[in-house]
């Protein structure tokens with residue numbers, strides 16, 4: 001093992017910030033000043049040739065969606081938002097392709113990934129790109145962007161999400177879409193679902209899904225078509241902000257929270273929200289196996305194993321299945 005790697009990583013960040021990259025200059029200058037103060041000297045025995053190259057996977061949402069493997073056949077026809085003869089994957093691709101050279105110029109290795117994720121994909125960050133769309137009655141009302149981590153977010157995934165919240169709206173000027181209409185689906189996106197699929201990221205890969213804008217909103221559409229480079233810049237700068245704070249040798253913060261597998265003590269309903277007043281959405285029995293996605297106020301949000309059912313259940317209604325380990 002290399003001695004003192006985090007210190008060396010800080011030195012690399014310091015070097016990257018000094019790269020004379022014109023498009024990065026505005027954001028990079030204050031960071032460079034900060035990093036210069038805090039960057040420690042490299043250890044005496046440091047290999048001056050060694051440079052850690054961070055790897056980032058950018059998934060072009062819906063790209064070759066029809067080629068998803070059989071385990072995901074059910075969503076092969078989910079081609080996403082559509083506007084004026086342009087499919088969502090083309091917009092996602094346009095942004096990804098423009099962000100890639102910005103990241104590469106900053107010393108990042110970039111994988112552009114189609115809809116199909118290599119099994120157990122590992123990287124220092126995984127970002128799934130999408131555009132939102134809604135039907136005409138509300139198309140003028142919904143606009144802006146949003147970001148989420150997977151369910152079972154590791155501290156590093158939360159760091160990645162935070163970097164987007166800090167940087168992306170500043171660069172693009174886009175408002176945050178407060179309606180949160182699809183956040184639950186976003187968190188359970190198949191690319192994150194290592195607990196369900198082979199073709200998904202590894203649990204330790206920090207991840208976020210971003211809806212870059214609404215392709216169905218006139219103001220957002222003007223930005224998409226007239227200044228797509230702003231979206232790419234916002235994407236690249238958000239990832240670079242995350243990498244500035246990222247220690248590749250700190251593996252503990254990559255682990256998602258672990259929950260054992262549960263079963264209900266008796267037949268009962270799953271609930272829409274974490275309280276008994278909300279609607280019952282699905283009947284379950286002690287034969288069902290429940291994967292916990294989240295905990296809140298003494299309730300668990302659970303997936304019913306082998307189905308796509310997701311709902312809330314009070315903790316006291318559950319019993320743990322012993323000696324079961326679902327993490328790979």
Ligand SMILES: [Zn+2]
Pocket residue numbers: 061062079080081088129130131
């Ligand atoms: Zn999409």
